[in-house]
Amino acid sequence: xxxxxxxxxVLIATVVLLxxxxxxxxxxxxxxxxxxxxxxxxxxxQGGFEICSGGTVEEIANLYGVPEGTAEAVAEVIAEAVSGxxxxxxxxxxxxxxxxxxxxx
Numbered sequence: 383x384x385x386x387x388x389x390x391x392v393l394i395a396t397v398v399l400l401x402x403x404x405x406x407x408x409x410x411x412x413x414x415x416x417x418x419x420x421x422x423x424x425x426x427x428q429g430g431f432e433i434c435s436g437g438t439v440e441e442i443a444n445l446y447g448v449p450e451g452t453a454e455a456v457a458e459v460i461a462e463a464v465s466g467x468x469x470x471x472x473x474x475x476x477x478x479x480x481x482x483x484x485x486x487x
Contacts, residue, residue: 423478426471429464430457430478439483453483 423431434442434457443451446459457479465471 424471424474426461426465427474427478430460430475431482432478433460433464434479434482435485438486453480457483 436442437445439453439456440451442448442460443456446456446463448456448459457476460479461472461475464475
């Protein structure tokens with residue numbers, strides 16, 4: 383069984399859970415999980431961070447079918463998956479994903 387096959391159910395469950403808890407209008411906030419400091423982060427940030435912490439840029443790109451395997455392209459797709467539909471949520475999710483990838487380096 384490939385790594386992508388093992389991670390997919392966990393990632394899907396995370397997205398569904400976070401969409402129900404933190405989506406829409408930047409609702410819920412959680413403790414900061416990044417090294418960037420600065421207090422609480424939104425649920426969208428946390429969702430992006432959690433998903434992108436689950437593997438390398440290439441692994442997450444393969445899981446989500448992102449043809450361009452760059453951190454920015456992957457973060458954009460993840461933001462669409464976890465944001466509550468607002469630009470603020472999308473920006474938070476993108477930043478969370480990019481922060482997770484940056485920590486892996």
